[in-house]
Amino acid sequence: MRIYKVGLPFIGMSSLMLLTSPLANAAEMPIMDHSGMDMSDMDHSSMDMSDMDHSSMDMSDMDHSSMDMSGMDHSSMNMSGMDHSSMNMSGMQGGEPPADARSPDYSNGVPYGQYGKPMMMGSMPLWGMSVDDLGYQFDDDQINFEATGWYGTDSNRIRLRTEGSAQTKDDKEIDSLSSLAYWKPLSIFWNGEAGVAYDTENDKSAVMAGIVGTAPYFIETDARAYLYTDGQLRLDLGAEYEWRLDQHWVVIPEVGLTAFSKDDHDNDITKGFNEMETEVRLTYETFSRQLAPYIGVSYETALGKARGQRRQHNGSVDSSSLTTGVKFWF
Secondary structure, X not given: OOOOOOOOOXXXXXXXXXXXXXXXXXXXXXXXXXXXXXXXXXXXXXXXXXXXOOOOOOXXXXXXXXXXXXXXXXXXXXXXXXXXXOOOOHHHOOOOOOOOOOOOOOOOOOOOHHHOXXXXXXXXXXXXXXXXXXXXXXXXXXXXXXXXXXXXXXXXXXXXXXXXXXEOOOXXXXXXXXXXXXXXXXXXXXXXXXXXXXXXXOOEEEEEEEEEEEEOOOEEEEEEEEEEOOOOEEEEEEEEOOEEOOOOEEEEEEEEEEEEOOOEHHHOEOOEEEEEEEEEEEEEXXXXXXXXXXXXXXXXXXXXXXXXHHHHOOOOOEEEXXXXXXXXXX
């Protein structure tokens, strides 16, 4: 029997280990440049990257400037598992506004001119005047007046008010009570007043405080207190209602009461309620409603101890008169 020997080329141990090693199947990949790759036709719609961890990837040296990804469809890509907590986006907002940004006051750098910056209507100081009564009483032969002027805003005003009567016969005496007060809203329907006043009938000055507003059922109400220099306290109460018949004709009933804190025989004043005045007017408001002539009837009576005191001085206890006049505002 013959023995045949098969000769193999000499292979070193290191070469044999390399051939049998699992690393022999891994290809060595040098640094690749993907800048010229066109991936516009690649479809990534079915790729699921929810389990991929990109936290340790360093892409600072990669150049993507020439990559065209306009044709890539990312609509079905699921990136819910991606962690963006370490992304720094602090430079995406804040800083100085651009040069063409709108100015906060809408002026865009254009000056307001001689009239200055515009103001809201509620904060713009205005003025007004209203004459609630300028009429003639036939039986008493006198002219009654009540007027108010003001200057300020909807929340703060200065008011000048005067009311009284002027005789048209004999000595033509004028009796008036005038006040200069600060006016401010207290609530939706009520306003407060505080200031100083002067009464020509007794030639005394006083400190005044009052509240004016609209009571339920749209009754215009006012209450004013006057503290005179001699300690006398006067209280005036008034109420007025406008009963509108149509767009122009209005019936206005009103009533007023006057009370004092102590007797003053020199001026025919007794403690308590002294006088009540009532009047009913039929008013016709013109088209602008700023001018309204009227005709009416007035009635005045003394109250309490003032009735006896007026009789002692031959004064009138009760009186009524036909009145006519006009009311206006501007």
